[in-house]
Amino acid sequence: xxxxxxxxxxxxxxxxxxxxxxxxxxxxxxxxxxxxxxxxxxxxxxxxxxxxxxxxxxxxxxxxxxxxxxxxxxxxxxxxxxxxxxxxxxxxxxxxxxxxxxxxxxxxxxxxxxxxxxxxxxxxxxxxxxxxxxxxxxxxxxxxxxxxxxxxxxxxxxxxxxxxxxxxxxxxxxxxxxxxxxxxxxxxxxxxxxxxxxxxxxxxxxxxxxxxxxxxxxxxxxxxxxxxxxxxxxxxxxxxxxxxxxxxxxxxxxxxxxxxxxxxxxxxxxxxxxxxxxxxxxxxxxxxxxxxxxxxxxxxxxxxxxxxxxxxxxxxxxxxxxxxxxxxxxxxxxxxxxxxxxxxxxxxxxxxxxxxxxxxxxxxxxxxxxxxxxxxxxxxxxxxxxxxxxxxxxxxxxxxx
Amino acid sequence: xxxxxxxxxxxxxxxxxxxxxxxxxxxxxxxxxxxxxxxxxxxxxxxxxxxxxxxxxxxxxxxxxxxxxxxxxxxxxxxxxxxxxxxxxxxxxxxxxxxxxxxxxxxxxxxxxxxxxxxxxxxxxxxxxxxxxxxxxxxxxxxxxxxxxxxxxxxxxxxxxxxxxxxxxxxxxxxxxxxxxxxxxxxxxxxxxxxxxxxxxxxxxxxxxxxxxxxxxxxxxxxxxxxxxxxxxxxxxxxxxxxxxxxxxxxxxxxxxxxxxxxxxxxxxxxxxxxxxxxxxxxxxxxxxxxxxxxxxxxxxxxxxxxxxxxxxxxxxxxxxxxxxxxxxxxxxxxxxxxxxxxxxxxxxxxxxxxxxxxxxxxxxxxxxxxxxxxxxxxxxxxxxxxxxxxxxxxxxxxxx
Numbered sequence: 028x029x030x031x032x033x034x035x036x037x038x039x040x041x042x043x044x045x046x047x048x049x050x051x052x053x054x055x056x057x058x059x060x061x062x063x064x065x066x067x068x069x070x071x072x073x074x075x076x077x078x079x080x081x082x083x084x085x086x087x088x089x090x091x092x093x094x095x096x097x098x099x100x101x102x103x104x105x106x107x108x109x110x111x112x113x114x115x116x117x118x119x120x121x122x123x124x125x126x127x128x129x130x131x132x133x134x135x136x137x138x139x140x141x142x143x144x145x146x147x148x149x150x151x152x153x154x155x156x157x158x159x160x161x162x163x164x165x166x167x168x169x170x171x172x173x174x175x176x177x178x179x180x181x182x183x184x185x186x187x188x189x190x191x192x193x194x195x196x197x198x199x200x201x202x203x204x205x206x207x208x209x210x211x212x213x214x215x216x217x218x219x220x221x222x223x224x225x226x227x228x229x230x231x232x233x234x235x236x237x238x239x240x241x242x243x244x245x246x247x248x249x250x251x252x253x254x255x256x257x258x259x260x261x262x263x264x265x266x267x268x269x270x271x272x273x274x275x276x277x278x279x280x281x282x283x284x285x286x287x288x289x290x291x292x293x294x295x296x297x298x299x300x301x302x303x304x305x306x307x308x309x310x311x312x313x314x315x316x317x318x319x320x321x322x323x324x325x326x327x328x329x330x331x332x333x334x335x336x337x338x339x340x341x342x343x344x345x346x347x348x349x350x351x352x353x354x355x356x357x358x359x360x361x362x363x364x365x366x367x368x369x370x371x372x373x374x375x376x377x378x379x380x381x382x383x384x385x386x387x388x389x390x391x392x393x394x395x396x397x398x399x400x401x402x403x404x405x406x407x408x409x410x411x412x413x414x415x416x417x418x419x420x421x422x423x424x425x426x427x428x
Numbered sequence: 429x430x431x432x433x434x435x436x437x438x439x440x441x442x443x444x445x446x447x448x449x450x451x452x453x454x455x456x457x458x459x460x461x462x463x464x465x466x467x468x469x470x471x472x473x474x475x476x477x478x479x480x481x482x483x484x485x486x487x488x489x490x491x492x493x494x495x496x497x498x499x500x501x502x503x504x505x506x507x508x509x510x511x512x513x514x515x516x517x518x519x520x521x522x523x524x525x526x527x528x529x530x531x532x533x534x535x536x537x538x539x540x541x542x543x544x545x546x547x548x549x550x551x552x553x554x555x556x557x558x559x560x561x562x563x564x565x566x567x568x569x570x571x572x573x574x575x576x577x578x579x580x581x582x583x584x585x586x587x588x589x590x591x592x593x594x595x596x597x598x599x600x601x602x603x604x605x606x607x608x609x610x611x612x613x614x615x616x617x618x619x620x621x622x623x624x625x626x627x628x629x630x631x632x633x634x635x636x637x638x639x640x641x642x643x644x645x646x647x648x649x650x651x652x653x654x655x656x657x658x659x660x661x662x663x664x665x666x667x668x669x670x671x672x673x674x675x676x677x678x679x680x681x682x683x684x685x686x687x688x689x690x691x692x693x694x695x696x697x698x699x700x701x702x703x704x705x706x707x708x709x710x711x712x713x714x715x716x717x718x719x720x721x722x723x724x725x726x727x728x729x730x731x732x733x734x735x736x737x738x739x740x741x742x743x744x745x746x747x748x749x750x751x752x753x754x755x756x757x758x759x760x761x762x763x764x765x766x767x768x769x770x771x772x773x774x775x776x777x778x779x780x781x782x783x784x785x786x787x788x789x790x791x792x793x794x795x796x797x798x799x800x801x802x803x804x805x806x807x808x809x810x811x812x813x814x815x816x817x818x819x820x821x822x823x824x825x826x827x828x829x
Contacts (some may be wrong), residue, residue, distance in 0.1 A: 044677040046499050047506075051670035054663055062660075095496040098447050105448075259463075262455055262712055269452035276445040308709035311663055 049090045050099075050316075053323075056082045057315030070174045070416040072318050079322020090323050096316075101282065103317030104169055106310040108283040109268045111172045111190065112290015113303045114181045117237065120191060120291065123184055127191025129361030134192065134376050135199050138163035138354030145346040155400070158390040161207045162404045163351050165200040167380025168193035169283070169317065170412055174419045175375070183426050184367050189375035192358070194284055198229045200382045201279045208389055228278050233288065236271055240292030248296050261305035264293055281381070321380075321412070329406050340399050344406050351407050352377055352414075371422040377415045379408045450491045451500075451717075454724075457483045458716030471575045471817035473719050480723020491724050497717075502683065504718030505570055507711040509684040510669045512573045512591065513691015514704045515582045518638065521592060521692065524585055528592025530762030535593065535777050536600050539564035539755030546747040556801070559791040562608045563805045564752050566601040568781025569594035570684070570718065571813055575820045576776070584827050585768050590776035593759070595685055599630045601783045602680045609790055629679050634689065637672055641693030649697050662706035665694055682782070722781075722813070730807050741800050745807050752808050753778055753815075772823040778816045780809045 060078025061071030082089040090096070142160035151159065168190065175186045205222050244267075248260070268289035275285030293299055332341070359373030387404040390396035396404075461479025462472030483490040491497070543561035552560065569591065576587045606623050645668075649661065669690035676686030694700055733742070760774030788805040791797035797805075 042495075043499075043502060043683060044674050046502075047670050047674035047677065047683060050503075051667050051674060054667045054670070058660065058663055058667070094443075095499045098444075098496045099500075101444060102451075259459065261709070262459055262716075265713060266452050266455045266459070269448050269455070273445050273448035273452060276448065282444060282448060305709045305712070308662070308706045309713055311706070312666060312710055315663075 046093075046095060049093075049096060052082050052089055053079070053096070053316055053319045054312070056322075057319045060319075061315065068420075070420050071177060072170060072173045073413065073416045075315050075318040076322040076325070076413065079319035080325045080327055081322075082319075083323030083325065085326040085328065092320070092324055096320055096323075099313065100317045100320035103310075103313035103315070103320075104283050105268065105272050105286040106306065107169060107172060107176070107314045107317065108287040109265075109290045110303065110306055110310050111176055111181060112287040112292075113294050113299055113306065114176070115187065115190065115287075115291055115294055116182075117241070117291050117295060119182075119184075120187050123188045123191055123364065126188050126361060126363045126367075128195055129363065130188055130192040130358045130372060130376065131195035131199060131361075133361045134166060134196065134355050134358030135164045135203070137357045138350055139203075141350035141354050142347060145350055146343070149343055149346065154390075154395050158207060158386065158395050159347070159400065159404075161203050162383040162386045162390075163347065163354065163379065163407065164196075164203055165379060165382030165386075166193050166196045166355065166376045167378045167382065167408075167412070168196075169321075169380065170378040170415055171375040171419060173314070173318065174416045175423065178420065178423055180423045180426060183423070184364060185371045185375065185423070185426055188362060188364075188367065188372050190287070192361075192372075192376060194233065194287065196376075197281050197284050197382070198226070198233070201225055201229055204279075204382075204386065204389070207386060225279060229280055232275060232278050232280065233284075236274075236285070236288040237292060240267075240271075240288070241295060244292050245296050248293075248298055260298055261302050264289075264298075264302045265306065265309075267293070325409055326405070329402060329409060340403050343400075344403050347403060347407050348410050351379060351411055368422060368426055371419070371426055374415060374418045374422055377411050377418075379411045383408060447494075447496060450494075450497060453483050453490055454480070454497070454717055454720045455713070457723075458720045461720075462716065469821075471821050472578060473571060473574045474814065474817045476716050476719040477723040477726070477814065480720035481726045481728055482723075483720075484724030484726065486727040486729065493721070493725055497721055497724075500714065501718045501721035504711075504714035504716070504721075505684050506669065506673050506687040507707065508570060508573060508577070508715045508718065509688040510666075510691045511704065511707055511711050512577055512582060513688040513693075514695050514700055514707065515577070516588065516591065516688075516692055516695055517583070518642070518692050518696060520583075520585075521588050524589045524592055524765065527589050527762060527764045527768075529596055530764065531589055531593040531759045531773060531777065532596035532600060532762075534762045535567065535597065535756050535759030536565045536604070538758045539751055540604075542751035542755050543748060546751055547744070550744055550747065555796050556791075559608060559787060559796050560748070560801065560805075562604050563784040563787045563791075564748065564755065564780065564808065565597075565604055566780060566783030566787075567594050567597045567756065567777045568779045568783065568809075568813070569597075570722075570781065571779040571816055572776040572820060574715070574719065575817050576824065579821065579824055581824045581827060584824070585765060586772045586776065586824070586827055589763060589765075589768065589773050591688070593762075593773075593777060595634065595688065597777075598682050598685050598783070599627070599634070602626055602630055605680075605783075605787065605790070608787060626680060630681055633676060633679050633681065634685075637675075637686070637689040638693060641668075641672075641689070642696060645693050646697050649694075649699050661699055662703050665690075665699075665703045666707065666710075668694070726810055727806070730803060730810060741804050744801075745804050748804060748808050749811050752780060752812055769823060769827055772820070772827055775816060775819045775823055778812050778819075780812045784809060 056078030057075045060074030064071050064074030081087055084092060139160040142163040143156045146156035146159040171189055175181050180186055202222055202225060205225050268286050271285035271289040272282035276282045293302060355376040356373035358376050359369035362369050362372055383404060387396055387401050391401050457479030458476045461475030465472050465475025482488055485493060540561040543564040544557045547557035547560040572590055576582050581587055603623055603626060606626050669687050672686035672690040673683035677683045694703060756777040757774035759777050760770035763770050763773055784805060788797055788802050792802050
């Protein structure tokens with residue numbers, strides 16, 4: 028190893044105390060915030076988001092958004108969806124497939140056209156209203172999954188429909204991203220062949236991972252079972268989860284979709300209870316990191332109605348928040364089953380996140396969206412993220428487990 | 429949040445699949461390597477090191493040494509020493525304090541002068557032999573702690589003496605580093621006041637964390653106990669561990685010393701069994717990352733006796749390895765207790781690691797050590813790391829638990 032190869036090690040030692048302190052602060056913010064929220068009968072995740080915001084870049088500035096912390100946060104999201112998958116019965120999940128599909132489709136179409144029309148009505152032209160519409164389409168399932176998991180409500184039909192719709196939503200988001208990126212490249216338009224390829228790959232991944240995994244998971248675990256090494260079983264399960272997350276990412280889907288698929292597959296094995304128990308202990312530490320880091324990047328001043336900078340765009344903000352909420356509430360109408368709360372399903376689909384921001388970033392990078400519009404997108408993300416957990420908690424209290 | 433603030437998020441999405449794949453490969457190398465080593469009746473950690481070497485920078489090149497992976501590896505080391513601390517009885521630990529102190533002192537003095545004399549005899553002059561001697565002084569306790577933990581032998585007196593000596597060794601290493609760094613700055617020499625300050629800080633940290641922690645841990649845990657939030661107890665314990673690790677690092681000690689101190693303190697609380705069980709599940713995933721990443725940076729070609737590049741320095745390499753091994757074996761003579769294997773204690777002190785490399789890097793940066801000498805230090809680290817686990821396993825099989 029040449030001495031240059033050693034520079035990361037030396038750098039690490041310099042950055043180490045900063046990293047360890049950030050991690051301690053993040054976990055502290057998670058616990059204090061979560062506990063405080065629960066005292067006010069709010070979901071813990073709201074406290075984690077606010078705790079993150081307080082220690083984060085825009086308020087106290089104690090924790091910066093560094094790459095290692097972001098990657099650790101993503102590991103947290105992967106643990107969350109892996110756990111959720113492990114608690115989901117595949118057969119029951121597929122039973123609500125049609126409703127999930129309809130919910131996802133309505134939840135993409137209504138916000139898209141609503142956003143497009145609102146932007147158009149406010150005088151925007153060209154590709155801009157299309158981009159604005161696209162940023163409103165994607166559901167970020169993390170918040171909902173977390174609240175339902177904490178409430179022990181993952182096994183309700185409402186939850187299964189939301190999870191299924193979120194998976195389909197991610198595939199649709201991928202398609203919209205290819206279309207929108209194609210639109211914005213210099214007049215070349217988008218290639219239908221590329222979009223068909225993207226869809227087929229995504230479908231092949233979802234079906235393939237579940238069908239093949241269903242086939243192979245039990246024999247593989249049986250082969251691993253007799254190995255004596257400590258932690259062999261749940262580490263093997265986690266490796267499987269990482270590989271599917273990575274594959275999902277390569278195809279263009281969110282890594283958490285792969286983690287969810289991995290959980291679904293392993294849920295059917297005999298060892299699922301043991302795996303879940305061990306995975307939960309690691310999830311306890313990493314999952315709050317995801318939500319606190321989400322909070323760290325939030326800028327509360329965006330929400331300040333007295334800030335003159337917000338006035339100029341406030342009409343657009345209000346319009347888009349209304350569209351974002353109403354569009355996903357409408358998606359609940361896609362539920363075919365009786366005695367399922369369409370309102371609860373619709374609320375579960377409200378949070379926007381990463382994918383919407385990726386659309387906005389793409390538009391920004393290509394000069395279609397300006398900074399003010401980008402900030403509007405952020406406001407939509409922040410508001411939909413913060414209002415959902417209390418609503419979900421109130422609605423799901425009445426849903427039978 | 430300005431759009432620039434978004435760049436880490438976009439970068440993350442680009443790097444995400446690479447990171448997830450690296451993580452999956454690291455855990456796979458750990459499990460396959462560890463299992464293979466165990467089949468040959470070797471400690472799992474040897475297989476993890478070799479597995480890491482194979483997927484690492486110098487062989488297959490599948491996993492690169494990136495900052496996030498290094499930080500994750502350090503978290504693994506922190507989990508390891510936290511677990512070891514949780515399994516250590518403070519009173520029993522302090523009972524062997526005198527022996528630990530003598531072992532540490534002998535284990536620093538003998539390798540230092542041995543290395544100095546060997547380098548001098550081979551024609552080195554000026555500060556160089558002093559630096560060479562200094563690189564041989566520091567014990568890297570990770571390997572030994574892991575082997576003893578896997579064997580369930582942490583509660584033997586031999587183990588307690590090794591752990592205690594490793595803690596003292598880290599303090600001594602800190603002092604040597606200040607002296608050696610002082611020597612190498614432009615003639616200014618070293619400041620006795622700075623060294624006294626460093627020692628007092630280190631001692632204050634060790635005593636303070638144990639005494640104060642002893643006092644506060646139980647009341648604090650009792651205050652946390654009634655909180656209902658999932659995972660509250662072990663996360664609080666882990667936050668405490670991170671804070672002490674960070675504090676240790678700020679003072680100049682290794683973060684793992686802080687983690688060990690945190691474990692020691694919490695070991696006395698009523699909840700220690702529960703904390704340990706939960707922490708072990710996370711340790712199962714993170715600890716192997718530490719050892720695999722240690723392997724990732726190893727260059728097996730350094731050990732190739734047929735490589736002409738090694739010939740020039742082979743005499744020095746052999747001499748220093750002999751000194752490194754003999755010097756720490758001699759440290760076992762510091763054991764005062766009867767019916768304690770001095771050989772087992774000495775072998776447990778053999779592995780060199782980070783601290784030795786930091787000395788060498790410092791010397792390299794200041795132009796005292798050249799690249800060939802630096803490579804020699806690496807060889808000493810590699811050899812002492814690889815020979816220790818099998819020796820420990822053979823020796824501790826006979827030590828009563």
